[in-house]
Amino acid sequence: MKGQKAINVGLWVLQVFFGLFFILASGAPKFFAPQEVLNMPIVLSREFLIFIGTCEVLGGLGLILPGLTRRRPEVTPVAAFMLTLLTLCATTYQLLGRQPESAVFAVGVGLVCALIGYARW
Secondary structure, eight states: OHHHHHHHHHHHHHHHHHHHIIIIIIIHHHHHSOHHHHTOSSOOOHHHHHHHHHHHHHHHHHHHHHHHHTSOTTHHHHHHHHHHHHHHHHHHHHHHTTOHHHHHHHHHHHHHHHHHHHHHO
16 A cells, blocks of 8 residues: 555656646747747747647646546546657657757657556556
8 A cells, every 4th residue: 555655656746747847848838939949950830839839738737637636537647648649759850850869858758658647547
């Protein structure tokens, strides 16, 4: 029972950290920052950036809000798995843009999201 509680606390730390990362550090800049500041290796349309930012913000909220509100907890693993798919797309984008260090970071974030989704399933 004690191990279960430690795992739950650890998952919560990961969910909050990665949820805030996707909301504030990854999603929000796509709405508010000019494209030149984003330092994109391959230029994407403004509309597509807003779509990606929306997916990231909603995914981040999906990691945090269901557990906080105790409503629809089944949304959390779905959000985590969708963020995993999004990071796989980001990995491909970074590799095409010849930024392997960013691709490795995206893979790491995707693996943590997959871990959260699996553990909360």
